[in-house]
Amino acid sequence: MKYKIKMLPINVDIEVEPEKNLLESLTESGIIIRSTCAGKGTCGKCKIIIKEGKYKTKETNLISDEERKKNVVLACQTEPIEDLVIYIPIHYGQIFAPAEKIDKSPVRPEESIFSFSPLIRKIFLKLEEPSLKNNTADWERIKYKLDMDVDIDINIIRNLSSFLRNSGWQVTLTIADIGGRNKIIKVEPGDTTKTNFGIALDIGTTTVVIYLVDMNTGKIINAKASYNKQISFGDDVITRIIYAEEQNGLENLNKAIIDTVNNLIMSVVNEESISVTDIYAIQCAGNTTMTHLFYNIPPDNIRKEPYVPVVNSCPDIKSSELGINIYSDGVISCVPGVASYVGGDIVAGVLACGMDNFSTVSLLIDLGTNGEIVLGNRDWLLCCACSAGPAFEGVGIKCGIHAVEGAIQRIEISEDRTEVKYYTIGNTLPRGICGSGLLDIPAELLKHNIIDRSGKFIEGSSKLVRRNDDKELEFVIVKKENSATGEDIVITESDILNLIRSKGAVFLGIQVLLEQVGLKFDNINHIYISGGFGTFIDIEKAIIVGLLPDLPHDKFSFIGNSSITGAKMCLLSKEARNKVKEIAKKMTYIELSITSNFMNEYTSTLFLPHTNIDLFPSVKKILNTKS
């Protein structure tokens, strides 16, 4: 016998075995609630709320009396004794679920959840056969029955007459919401309403993700991610823009991303045994450069002062205009962006977290190849972009790798500084260090006085510090005999300085936005962290290195890939599609380089956690305790 657990707000049902604790059961189902004590009941991080149903849970002083009244429990200490409805509060736990497994609901407050009004609808019509008493035209007969304002392509009209007569006047219309207007893009005989699919697409500089969505239910039925094939033309957007200016450069980059998307589509289509022609829409989101390259628009002015994109809000177009392999008259829609370095992915993120609805001030930090930051509330939104560089994605780091199996995410250094314990993604042999490891390692090194606050190694602090062939100091994390690559896995001084520059850029962005509106860190009610990398980072370590402001940990939420979450919301709701336009309009872009005192302030961030340690009282305390 199994129990059914309904998880809110992500709205996913799973079946669990009675004797297993909820943390285990959720993990097995692919729903990862962060816990740092491996389910021992000591870290107190896996808090969830039982909304309905009976359960047994072990007593713990990690739950306050007030929390207990609300049925807050530690997932690792709780077993169901009947079907449950549980709520995973993002402010408590740090939920991460692979895209394939969940229908990730937005973090928006309930009152702003949007109604179901998808980009594509199929409608089955039984038409009255014409007679002398009702001999209106074929097309007007359809329109009358539909009773809505709707456009149609002349090519469909040209085939309508034989089509209606051959199908016995029973047809299915596929209606797309193109630029806010209903348009019939397909007429099929009989009732084909069941086969109606759409795609949410996140075009990242490094990674491209698609959700295959059943447009009738809004459910994600498959999901895939892959590297953006453009990687072979450069790691970051600037390199790609420069390449785009070469002969055939733009064409090659466009072809690379179109290929990437088409391959992902083929892959989900094959797995689900559906036809590509049953996919009628793609709702995408991406940064401004990626959007330009996807639509085959020259991006060159994005990198040249004054950094002007050609377009923030792309018109909806036909899939055939881009060579995307779905139904040829399918619609490609894109979440609008704000500026050259704040694209539709960030606008989608604002939509997903709902910060534009709150009266209190929230901060959204998207940590991808670049870092983008949004500060604001329902009245105003400021945003900026930080040249964080791709360090958080493992790029430009000696042993850096993307967040794949075998990537080191976390280390623990023994008190005598002689041994290192490491934790890899998938618990496999270590292959390198990914972004979260790159935050964790310097924090550990600092805590153990192996590096100083400027990021430099303290010689003689540990026998694991050595000088390499390039005469550079480095710290050995994994010896070659234990690594999957047969090479030592190390972190060098330049790696750490690289990381400091990246975290400094992000932190400065947060500071500048706050200064623009005269606010302090304390005025931030909540911080949403999005981006693939963001999902894995440890708040404590991120504060220690000075990436994130020193605020209570329950003020942070990880919202995963909010770009695709936002895109999916737009795919499914006209209100969401209208909302992203509003959000993009409302967002004021702050060009960091022209704010006063920029260079001075930037230099101040190039310390761990910051030149002004008083900005980080909790870190000050740790460092004082340790020293």
Next chain:
Amino acid sequence: MKYKIKMLPINVDIEVEPEKNLLESLTESGIIIRSTCAGKGTCGKCKIIIKEGKYKTKETNLISDEERKKNVVLACQTEPIEDLVIYIPIHYGQIFAPAEKIDKSPVRPEESIFSFSPLIRKIFLKLEEPSLKNNTADWERIKYKLDMDVDIDINIIRNLSSFLRNSGWQVTLTIADIGGRNKIIKVEPGDTTKTNFGIALDIGTTTVVIYLVDMNTGKIINAKASYNKQISFGDDVITRIIYAEEQNGLENLNKAIIDTVNNLIMSVVNEESISVTDIYAIQCAGNTTMTHLFYNIPPDNIRKEPYVPVVNSCPDIKSSELGINIYSDGVISCVPGVASYVGGDIVAGVLACGMDNFSTVSLLIDLGTNGEIVLGNRDWLLCCACSAGPAFEGVGIKCGIHAVEGAIQRIEISEDRTEVKYYTIGNTLPRGICGSGLLDIPAELLKHNIIDRSGKFIEGSSKLVRRNDDKELEFVIVKKENSATGEDIVITESDILNLIRSKGAVFLGIQVLLEQVGLKFDNINHIYISGGFGTFIDIEKAIIVGLLPDLPHDKFSFIGNSSITGAKMCLLSKEARNKVKEIAKKMTYIELSITSNFMNEYTSTLFLPHTNIDLFPSVKKILNTKS
């Protein structure tokens, strides 16, 4: 020295010589006011009103005292003695002006004349150059400056960046109203607002007419008419529909009309020395079959019971989709139709005459290859189509020709029935009989007792009646020695029966519409007659043969080619474009063949003027007087 004469309501200025009477001056300028006494001052038909300015006019008892108070004069008896403003009341005179000469204003009441909001606008923009303080995207920069909701094609976006920079940020946008939405269809460097042309197009079964319109002023700057090249595939719509069902039939018909239109365009473009790419829109109107063939839509169900067209309201499309030789992204828009035999030409006619605005009941009769009738007022509109056949266009008549030079329009038979005086278009040698002559001749024959009321010749009534080689009775109008063709010009008994069937069909249509709403002829406040043929007919004769109801002559107006007038109104005003949609929706189509007692009533119309002569009291009087 010349005087300036402003003519209302057609709003045309001409210059005239002082010593010439106004009838002569107007005729020389191409404005033809019907007069049957050749300017002798005896027919009293050329009445006009002098609104402003001094003139001298001869006394005549053809002007009543009441008329005199309103400054009504006979044009042929009046000379200007300074600049004048004259009003040509369509209810009095029968105005005919070649399309080239006049900017024909609609007959709509003044309060319903539409504002100028053309299908195409050009807007010149001086954009602020981007800076770090204002580095919004290129496209959004344009949108912000425009301050309107506007769409754009992705292809224009793709070229926008270099375009704006190369043009020094000064560009002209061409904005089309496509399906009610603004869309930028062209971006040009500098200020090109002056070159902005559109075309109003009337696609007739027989004749195709275009107006080249300056979209900045709304003025017609050139106009051309030609035969519809489809004529080689059949004279009437049914023949063409049958041909369309053959292999390549539809393609050939489509090509023929597209060629016809392209030739007309080339012709006006060459005369005006403009470029075809400066023409951005075509607003067309035509009957339902012509519209289908123009848009390359199979028309076959139009001719098959229950007579269902594929579409009444065609979507706006790009000119390149039809192969029309104007700017390739130019827009083709079409006045919507109502049913298989009541097309956009008739809806345009209702718009042009404004009958949908009056509280009183009006009748619109369009006499072309077919006859269409609309009855109604501002609350309701009924319409029907009569299978009048192309007799009124001279087709199927032994000596019938189209209304070209040398066509006999009118005859006078001497009291002793031995001689015939005839009047031809252009006063040239007679070549045949056109539609107006076909009404006039039977009326004269009836008045002189040469035919009886069933249309049969009374043997021995005139020496001009003879039996031809086919043993059929015919009446000789012109002997071969006097004709341009070297052949006798005659009217045969079958010609007359043909004509009777045509006029009967139209009259029955009027009767049926009236019956539907329980009205009598007397309830009709005004009758508008449109169509090329309609312009030339003599009301008196049309009543004698029973084509038109027996009402006072001042209840009739000729409104010329109201299809192209309506199309031009739509080209120039969004209100008009919305209005035609409303009109088409409001018009209830009555299928004549399913109304009760149809055949009986039809048979009753096959008499001159009608089996029930009491429906025609004035004709009864004439016939009684004569006999």
